[in-house]
Amino acid sequence: DQQVKQNSPSLSVQEGRISILNCDYTNSMFDYFLWYKKYPAEGPTFLISISSIKDKNEDGRFTVFLNKSAKHLSLHIVPSQPGDSAVYFCAASDSGTASKLTFGTGTRLQVTL
Amino acid sequence: NAGVTQTPKFRVLKTGQSMTLLCAQDMNHEYMYWYRQDPGMGLRLIHYSVGEGTTAKGEVPDGYNVSRLKKQNFLLGLESAAPSQTSVYFCASSRDRVYEKLFFGSGTQLSVL
Numbered sequence: 001d002q003q004v005k006q007n008s009p010s011l012s013v014q015e016g017r018i019s020i021l022n023c024d025y026t027n028s029m030f031d032y033f034l035w036y037k038k039y040p041a042e043g044p045t046f047l048i049s050i051s052s053i054k055d056k057n058e059d060g061r062f063t064v065f066l067n068k069s070a071k072h073l074s075l076h077i078v079p080s081q082p083g084d085s086a087v088y089f090c091a092a093s094d095s096g097t098a099s100k101l102t103f104g105t106g107t108r109l110q111v112t113l
Numbered sequence: 114n115a116g117v118t119q120t121p122k123f124r125v126l127k128t129g130q131s132m133t134l135l136c137a138q139d140m141n142h143e144y145m146y147w148y149r150q151d152p153g154m155g156l157r158l159i160h161y162s163v164g165e166g167t168t169a170k171g172e173v174p175d176g177y178n179v180s181r182l183k184k185q186n187f188l189l190g191l192e193s194a195a196p197s198q199t200s201v202y203f204c205a206s207s208r209d210r211v212y213e214k215l216f217f218g219s220g221t222q223l224s225v226l
Contacts, residue, residue, distance in 0.1 A: 004155070034214070043117070043203050043217030044156070089155060100146075100171060101215070105155040 003027045004092050006104035013111055019077040021107050023090035026071065030092040034101070035064060035075050038087045047088070048075070080111045115139050119204050119218035126194045126225045134189040134221050136204030144207045145187035146171075146215065147179060149200040156203065162187055194225045 005024045013019045023033075031052040036044035050057040050064045050073070057064050063076045077084055087108045091101040117138045126132055136145065143164050148156040158171030162181040176198060178190045187206075191198060201222050205215040 006155075009153075036215075041219065043205070043219050044215075045217070046214040049214070100158045100161065103148075103156040105153055 002105070003030075004090060004102050004104040006088075006090060006107045008107050009105070010108040010110070013080045013109065015082060015111055015113050016079045019075075019080045019084065019109055019111070021075040021077075021088050021090075021109065023073045023075075023104055024071060025073075025092050027092070027094065027102075028071070029094040029096065030102075031095055032093045033064070033066060033073050034091045034093075035062075036089045036091060036103075038089065038106070044089060077109075080109075082111050082113065085109060085111045117204055117206055117216050117218040119202075119221050121221060122219070123222045124224070126191075126223065128195060128225060130194050131190070131192050132194065132223075133191075134202055134204075134223075136187045136189070136206075136218060137185055138187075138204075138206040138216070139185065140206060140208075140216065141184070142206035142208050142216070143184070144209065145181065146205045146207075147177070147187065147189045148203045148205065149173065150203060150220075151200050159189065159202075196225045199223060199225045 034049040035047040037047045038044040048062050066073045087106045089106045090104045120135045146161040147159040150156050157173050160179040165184040168179045180188045201220050204218040207215050
């Protein structure tokens with residue numbers, strides 16, 4: 001049972017435009033959410049996070065939105081740059097239970113010139 | 114600053130062979146993790162450790178064993194490799210609670226023939 005879902009395996013966006021990556025979760029106990037970015041032949045690196053007490057968190061060009069009632073989060077990248085081309089994983093955690101993050105399946109973003 | 118180092122980077126095994134993947138971190142992190150990444154499955158937790166001398170099972174522990182004899186090292190063992198264990202393996206570490214940012218190694222590509 002996939003508790004964290006990224007339904008779009010890939011996304012192509014033009015440079016300068018907005019990229020929107022989506023993530024849905026089913027476990028209502030999840031209260032902390034993160035986005036990781038992964039380049040080929042490298043490990044994932046942390047990008048941005050959000051706690052369930054917030055509905056938005058911003059860091060430069062990256063903004064994460066959380067809609068708890070819909071169990072949905074999204075990552076907005078504005079403006080998109082070619083260096084943003086990577087696989088993006090969302091991940092969720094229940095801070096009250098055992099030590100693990102549950103990852104989504106990833107979305108491959110390609111930013112074209 | 115090396116961060117999280119995994120060895121080897123690539124390995125090909127025959128069914129039934131054994132091997133050990135080594136993970137080393139130089140950040141004095143308490144928590145260490147082993148994940149596997151498969152197409153369409155995202156990252157799944159195999160085993161993790163919350164401190165030296167401790168280990169615990171993750172989502173997909175069958176066929177793997179781990180040891181954390183020293184705080185900086187986390188070893189993943191395959192006693193009798195199977196083709197289903199063909200995957201990319203990532204080690205990660207974190208300072209304390211699970212929702213802290215994970216620092217990942219660059220991965221080990223393992224093929225079991």
